[in-house]
Amino acid sequence: xxxxxxxxxxxxxxxxxxxxxxxxxxxxxxxxxxxxxxxxxxxxxxxxxxxxxxxxxxxxxxxxxxxxxxxxxxxxxxxxxxxxxxxxxxxxxxxxxxxxxxxxxxxxxxxxxxxxxxxxxxxxxxxxxxxxxxxxxxxxxxxxxxxxxxxxxxxxxxxxxxxxxxxxxxxxxxxxxxxxxxxxxxxxxxxxxxxxxxxxxxxxxxxxxxxxxxxxxxxxxxxxxxxxxxxxxxxxxxxxxxxxxxxxxxxxxxxxxxxxxxxxxxxxxxxxxxxxxxxxxxxxxxxxxxxxxxxxxxxxxxxxxxxxxxxxx
Amino acid sequence: xxxxxxxxxxxxxxxxxxxxxxxxxxxxxxxxxxxxxxxxxxxxxxxxxxxxxxxxxxxxxxxxxxxxxxxxxxxxxxxxxxxxxxxxxxxxxxxxxxxxxxxxxxxxxxxxxxxxxxxxxxxxxxxxxxxxxxxxxxxxxxxxxxxxxxxxxxxxxxxxxxxxxxxxxxxxxxxxxxxxxxxxxxxxxxxxxxxxxxxxxxxxxxxxxxxxxxxxxxxxxxxxxxxxxxxxxxxxxxxxxxxxxxxxxxxxxxxxxxxxxxxxxxxxxxxxxxxxxxxxxx
Numbered sequence: 001x002x003x004x005x006x007x008x009x010x011x012x013x014x015x016x017x018x019x020x021x022x023x024x025x026x027x028x029x030x031x032x033x034x035x036x037x038x039x040x041x042x043x044x045x046x047x048x049x050x051x052x053x054x055x056x057x058x059x060x061x062x063x064x065x066x067x068x069x070x071x072x073x074x075x076x077x078x079x080x081x082x083x084x085x086x087x088x089x090x091x092x093x094x095x096x097x098x099x100x101x102x103x104x105x106x107x108x109x110x111x112x113x114x115x116x117x118x119x120x121x122x123x124x125x126x127x128x129x130x131x132x133x134x135x136x137x138x139x140x141x142x143x144x145x146x147x148x149x150x151x152x153x154x155x156x157x158x159x160x161x162x163x164x165x166x167x168x169x170x171x172x173x174x175x176x177x178x179x180x181x182x183x184x185x186x187x188x189x190x191x192x193x194x195x196x197x198x199x200x201x202x203x204x205x206x207x208x209x210x211x212x213x214x215x216x217x218x219x220x221x222x223x224x225x226x227x228x229x230x231x232x233x234x235x236x237x238x239x240x241x242x243x244x245x246x247x248x249x250x251x252x253x254x255x256x257x258x259x260x261x262x263x264x265x266x267x268x269x270x271x272x273x274x275x276x277x278x279x280x281x282x283x284x285x286x287x288x289x290x291x292x293x294x295x296x297x298x299x300x301x302x303x304x305x306x307x308x309x310x311x312x313x
Numbered sequence: 314x315x316x317x318x319x320x321x322x323x324x325x326x327x328x329x330x331x332x333x334x335x336x337x338x339x340x341x342x343x344x345x346x347x348x349x350x351x352x353x354x355x356x357x358x359x360x361x362x363x364x365x366x367x368x369x370x371x372x373x374x375x376x377x378x379x380x381x382x383x384x385x386x387x388x389x390x391x392x393x394x395x396x397x398x399x400x401x402x403x404x405x406x407x408x409x410x411x412x413x414x415x416x417x418x419x420x421x422x423x424x425x426x427x428x429x430x431x432x433x434x435x436x437x438x439x440x441x442x443x444x445x446x447x448x449x450x451x452x453x454x455x456x457x458x459x460x461x462x463x464x465x466x467x468x469x470x471x472x473x474x475x476x477x478x479x480x481x482x483x484x485x486x487x488x489x490x491x492x493x494x495x496x497x498x499x500x501x502x503x504x505x506x507x508x509x510x511x512x513x514x515x516x517x518x519x520x521x522x523x524x525x526x527x528x529x530x531x532x533x534x535x536x537x538x539x540x541x542x543x544x545x546x547x548x549x550x551x552x553x554x555x556x557x558x559x560x561x562x563x564x565x566x567x568x569x570x571x572x573x574x575x576x577x578x579x580x581x582x583x584x585x586x587x588x589x590x591x592x593x594x595x
Contacts, residue, residue, distance in 0.1 A: 009491075010489065012491055017407055017490065017491070019399070020402060020403035024413075026396060026400065027400075027424055027461070028420050030461070031420055033435075034427065038435065090330075091331075091335065093330075093331035093332075094331045110336070112583065114335075119519075119578075120342065120519070120575060121518075121521070121571055121575060122546075123519070124346060124572050125342065127345070127549060127564070128342045128346065131349065132341065132345055174342070181335070205318065205320070207320055207324045207325075234428070235426075235427070237429065238550060242550070262522065266433075266522060269525070283434060283438065290427060290428070290431045294426075297422070298419070302419070
């Protein structure tokens with residue numbers, strides 16, 4: 001330090017602490033501002049109709065002032081559940097393979113490949129879905145599943161096109177896969193090697209060692225990763241919008257077209273200003289979506305935090 | 314064979330199949346985009362704006378979307394960096410491992426997970442309130458919000474590796490926290506900053522749902538901060554939806570260009586951060 005000792009440097013330090021601290025408050029302010037703004041825009045419709053009425057209403061006719069969110073909420077839940085059912089088992093196996101079985105060389109090739117694919121924009125997944133998955137559902141998967149499982153309630157092929165919940169679910173499953181694999185891989189990595197070696201020394205096979213020493217302590221972390229993955233799937237807009245059909249109805253089969261919440265918001269923002277309460281309904285949809293995703297996120301992040309700390313120490 | 318060995322073998326088969334399915338579907342995406350995009354790509358495609366009517370014209374290319382996307386992502390990245398740097402410095406130099414720092418990190422992680430359509434809706438409300446129409450400026454601001462958590466966390470993850478000894482040495486020489494932060498810690502940040510910038514840039518350039526509301530779309534080249542601007546993801550989305558094969562070609566070309574940009578950014582961030590990490594003290 002060339003400058004003489006004095007109160008100047010201290011003052012700068014004190015000011016900087018205040019300034020930086022203010023900056024650090026920004027994420028909180030931002031999160032609160034998003035929720036508050038959306039809620040304020042949601043209020044006008046809440047003053048006319050009860051929340052229960054909105055959430056359970058099945059009719060969506062903005063011109064007649066009827067705003068039932070149920071088809072959209074159910075569409076969101078269906079497409080997310082289908083995606084997670086399809087994605088979770090292979091992703092867990094993949095992560096276990098990469099963490100426990102793969103040779104270091106395999107790992108150094110496959111891991112970066114997966115990370116790379118996590119960066120692909122959602123419209124690109126949507127293009128793939130429209131070109132490959134939708135025709136596949138229409139021509140192959142649909143007829144086959146209908147023939148063999150059509151007697152089950154959720155598998156009847158009711159929709160002649162491939163634009164369906166199933167197509168949306170498949171595209172979403174592929175989209176969240178790199179993400180779920182990365183989280184699970186990291187969580188599994190927090191188990192100390194001694195645990196595995198102890199199991200192996202007792203004569204366990206590798207899978208037995210994984211089942212008895214690796215999976216039990218990591219189950220909450222893996223569950224948190226899955227929740228985090230579903231919150232990604234819940235909010236995913238473009239890829240789903242492009243393949244899911246966008247028909248307002250309560251879905252009854254995986255082949256039905258549906259209309260998830262994010263698609264509703266994205267498709268109608270242009271015309272919403274001209275119809276009374278329409279913008280309130282759409283911003284309400286965004287508020288509900290944000291609230292659910294926030295809860296999911298906070299919960300799973302807090303669980304994963306614990307593992308991360310262990311990982312770093 | 315004992316049951317447990319059968320179990321082991323079965324699990325190995327399942328794992329093998331899973332890796333095949335996951336890697337296969339992800340590979341299929343790249344192949345689809347290449348097969349569809351390569352024939353559509355030509356010099357005219359990347360050097361001209363669309364001609365002949367509002368995104369229905371059959372002539373011209375996607376230059377407007379390429380330039381628009383770069384404007385949006387560059388602007389947003391610079392804006393986000395202005396806020397991400399001080400926050401990351403604060404976390405490392407002032408708050409370190411305090412409860413407050415943990416809370417800020419939690420908030421960042423949570424913001425990271427908020428869907429981009431929600432950012433778009435939020436930005437739209439704010440812009441209506443301020444009386445700004447869909448424009449480049451609106452797009453830059455909303456994308457900057459989207460980038461902020463990604464960038465901050467990326468920088469934070471790297472500077473957290475700074476050994477406390479370095480800071481302690483600086484304090485021992487009589488430096489204040491501010492001086493330590495801006496002259497010592499900041500030198501450790503370079504790989505983190507580069508990774509953060511590239512990660513955030515890649516996310517911003519590919520995001521469609523947030524700019525849908527706030528940046529609008531146009532066939533023209535971007536000329537002003539206050540005019541609507543085209544972007545690659547929306548070029549894919551809008552042009553794929555038209556019934557004209559010529560226009561759809563532009564969508565495929567846009568998808569390929571976008572994918573290549575994102576992959577190049579992702580690869581180079583990996584490479585650069587590896588190179589630069591050699592120069593910092595761990």
